[in-house]
Amino acid sequence: MGETRVLILGGGAVGTMVANKLARDLRTDIARGKVSVTVLDKSPTAVNQAGFTFVPFGYYTEEDLTRPRAMLLSPRVRAFIGPEGEVVRVDLANREVTVKSGRKFTYDYLLISTGCALDPSAVPGLKNDFSSFYTSIEDAKRLGEKIKTMSGGKIVVMTPKMPIACPGAPGKFTVILDDYLRGVKQNREDFDITFLWPVPNIGPPAYNENITENFKARGIRDVREFQLERVDEERKEVVSKDGERYKYDLLVTIPPHRGVKALKDSGITDGDGWVPSDKYTLQYRGPAGNYDEVFVAGDAGPKEIPKMGVTSHFQAFVVGENILRDIRGVGDMVLYRGHMGCPYVGGAPTPASRGAATLAVWKYGVPLGPFKPARLGWRVYRMYYYIFWDSTLKALM
Ligand SMILES: Cc1cc2nc3c(=O)[nH]c(=O)nc-3n(C[C@H](O)[C@H](O)[C@H](O)COP(=O)(O)OP(=O)(O)OC[C@H]3O[C@@H](n4cnc5c(N)ncnc54)[C@H](O)[C@@H]3O)c2cc1C
Incomplete structure (x- = not known):
């Protein structure tokens, strides 16, 4: 043979x-x-x-x-x-x-x-004001520079369309951004943060509950079922299909995926x-x-x-x-039971805050239960990016 x-x-x-x-x-x-x-x-x-x-x-x-x-x-x-x-x-x-x-x-x-594949060109009207942490390390670094050098203004984090890779990531980014402005730059009061999200929930109900409360406590404007019509770069506004306009000084876009x-x-x-x-x-x-x-x-x-x-x-x-x-030629097939999950970030460590995270996991027919992010979870999550190369990708765990 x-x-x-x-x-x-x-x-x-x-x-x-x-x-x-x-x-x-x-x-x-x-x-x-x-x-x-x-x-x-x-x-x-x-x-x-x-x-x-x-x-x-x-x-x-x-x-x-x-x-x-x-x-x-x-x-x-x-x-x-x-x-x-x-x-x-x-x-x-x-x-x-x-x-x-x-x-x-x-x-x-x-x-x-x-x-x-990610397609920023699929966002109507978006050209010069494209900033993202989704597309590459270089783009994420450029975005970091913009945030670092801004003295204040309106930051809009926009997800025009699902599905995207890691639906939790735009929310995580927004929470870390908020803590960065509060605890590291220490000028959060000079910023407005708006989160535009195309569907009612972020992840399963328990995940959504946590992030919704978190945004509320931080004073982040949280817009769900947002339907993008176009970006108006001239007026620096995001325009929704129902005619709402959201002003931005910095627009962070999660581009449509395909x-x-x-x-x-x-x-x-x-x-x-x-x-x-x-x-x-x-x-x-x-x-x-x-x-x-x-x-x-x-x-x-x-x-x-x-x-x-x-x-x-x-x-x-x-x-x-x-x-x-x-x-x-042995045994039955192993079935994928729908195990999936997303790390949840409750906060990032700064001189003014503690890092808190957890890995939320669920599967087909077994919903995610209530959870609380913890300090240890943040440390494990941080560490995981180093373990990834030598353990996960080697299929050791
Ligand atoms: C901003 C962001 C944050 C995220 N955060 C998390 C997180 O916190 N936790 C989490 O669990 N997941 C997270 N994810 C999701 C996670 O990274 C992906 O789910 C995971 O990488 C998917 O693995 P994959 O092998 O399917 O695809 P990839 O790892 O993207 O691999 C696809 C491969 O295919 C290759 N390829 C593409 N086209 C071709 C072609 N035509 N010919 C040959 N090769 C090709 C590419 O070069 C690439 O190597 C995040 C993703 C993003 C973008």
Whole structure:
């Protein structure tokens, strides 16, 4: 029998975890040439985007949040990175993936984990006033500089559209911003902060309750079910569909998200580029048909499953385990029970405040219970960004 080929599209959080788990669990088969694990990724630098929220306030540096991608993958994994790894076409019927250089890869098992793409140009009227911590470390640093040099004024944090990666992050950013202005810059009274959010709740009810109370206590103007019409840069206003206008001196935008273009162009996604899958098995169930050998995990997945690192983590273990079991021909499938979660930040440590955080986790049919952020939670959360590289991505926990 020939080699069993596992092909992974996207070596981000999910792709790296699955590749490293399989490379460890199947090391004998890999050493005997019976199995291969291949990762394709377009970029040589791995970025932990979950740390972007903290960058404007100086908690993490570029060195903390980036690594050479090749360094994160087990040497048992075959990695094609850059144009050799940039996926341009996926043909599920013929089990064939084409990359930018023209090379074609075939597979027995495929994992689609290409994350999401952010599109600031999809915000009508937004051009020169674009600032964000969502798009890159450089953008997050630039935003930090603007906040640092502002002596006062109106800051608007705007999310025009769901789904986004980590729906908790805009709220976390706003809480940290508030503490930064109060406790570090010590001129909060010179600022108005407005939070514009497109749906009624931020996360599940217990999460929403906490953040709503938190915003209220801080005097943050909290606008829900906000529907953006356009940004009026001339008047420095955000205009909603119902005619409300929100003045800004600094506009922080969370750009609309969509799936990766190459997947959409391949006809395997919904209209926004998200890849449909069975919500329990994570096997592909989309416009191209049903494919049991194709798995979808992380942010690339269906729009109904919230896009969070915690979700990605649980899904990576489910997919890795199911590919392993199928290759070995033993046991039933492990089901993804919808475990997902989002770190909640109650406050950041400053000379005037204590850091408080917790990891809120829930799953299908089991709602998040009441919770309280704690000081230890903040410390663990801060530490996690260092553990991420050497423990999470190595699929050790
Ligand atoms: C500002 C912000 C804050 C966040 N905060 C948190 C948090 O506090 N907690 C939390 O749990 N989660 C958080 N997240 C979410 C978390 O970062 C994501 O859910 C997680 O990274 C998703 O992993 P993934 O593997 O699906 O995608 P990614 O890690 O984005 O990996 C996708 C990979 O696919 C590659 N790729 C894309 N297109 C192609 C192509 N055509 N060909 C080849 N390769 C391609 C990319 O280069 C990338 O390496 C946050 C996200 C953001 C943006």
